[in-house]
Amino acid sequence: FxxxxxxxxxxxxxxxxxxxxxxxxxxxxxxxxxxxxxxxxxxxxxxxxxxxxxxxRWRTYAQEILQVCVELGAELLVTLGAFLADVPHTRPAPVSASSTDPDWLTRPGVEPARYEGPTGIVGVLHDAAPAVGLPSLSLWAAAPHYLPSGPNPKVALALLEALRDVVGLEVDTRDMARIAEGWQRRVDEEIAEDPGLADYVRQLEREGTGEPSPMPTADDLVEELERYLREQGRDQGAGG
Incomplete structure (x- = not known):
């Protein structure tokens, strides 16, 4: 509209x-x-x-979105996203949540997100929402980092289920569940042809169901390398 x-x-x-x-x-x-x-x-x-x-102009963009929310009388802002993590494709995609309202994070089925670092427009929207009196909730599903980028029906299914179970929306997930099953069968067949990758997936399955760790960004890797080089330089200086 x-x-x-x-x-x-x-x-x-x-x-x-x-x-x-x-x-x-x-x-x-x-x-x-x-x-x-x-x-x-x-x-x-x-x-x-x-x-x-x-x-x-991210702040201006966020204000335009929030102004629409206010004019329409919205009661809750919900954003959906996905991130790459060390999770297997054979398990339901874990979903974590963040919110400026701590009450959302104490609800059954909600796993609080612990991510710290660079954010996108979603983070800007959630930061600005309290100023217009709008509660907000961000739901994030973990996607296997070893798969090619592209649509992941299991991630989509997990987010739809979270909307249903956490937010209370009436969402029919049956079609998406069937699509996700077919997608997993195809991925299973492709991975079975790569013994090394198949072993890695089994390792992820054995590692448990703790909160998935996001894969490091390029900036994270550069920062870690710089820190390592600084430490090496100090060690060599002390030894010389």
């Missing part, structure tokens, strides 16, 4: 508009979009925002 004008928020050399051919070979230009749509879940109205993280 609405869209956010991308002009102020995107570097179009990074997120370039796309040319599409239409019947009759006419050309149509598609710009990066953030679209709002409305759906019904039981007795609740749900406003969905689907789009691409902006490059510019």
């Amino acid at each position: 609405a869209a956010i004008d991308p002009e102020e928020f995107y570097d179009f050399q990074v997120h370039r508009p796309t040319v599409r051919l239409q019947p009759g070979l006419t050309r149509r230009l598609e710009w990066p979009r953030n679209e709002l749509s409305l759906c019904r879940s039981g007795e609740r109205d749900v406003v969905l925002l689907l789009g691409t993280e902006p490059n510019l």
Whole structure:
């Protein structure tokens, strides 16, 4: 029912508009979009925002989103995301939560997230939400880091189940569950052809069900390398 004008928020050399051919070979230009749509879940109205993280003016972007929430009388802001972690694809994707309202983190079935580090537009939205009186909850599912990037139905299923069980939305997950089963069978077949990877998956299965650790970012690795080199330099200086 609405869209956010991308002009102020995107570097179009990074997120370039796309040319599409239409019947009759006419050309149509598609710009990066953030679209709002409305759906019904039981007795609740749900406003969905689907789009691409902006490059510019994050605080202004967040304020525009929150202004829409206020005008529509929204009662809760929920964001969904996924991160790469050392988890096996053969298990349900673990889901953790963060919130500016500690009451959400004490609810049954909620595993508080312990991540610290760089954040994205989701973090900015949640930081700004209390200023407009809007409670917020962020749900994150762990995805196996050893699989190629792309859609992961088990992660999608875990997030839908969290929306149902934690937030209380009426969500029919049966179709997604069937898709996830077929996806896992295909992944199992591919991994069976790689004995080393199959052994690694079994190792992850044996390591238990503790909170998954996010994979380090490139910045984390550079920082760790610099720290190591500094320590090596001090050791050599002390020895000389």
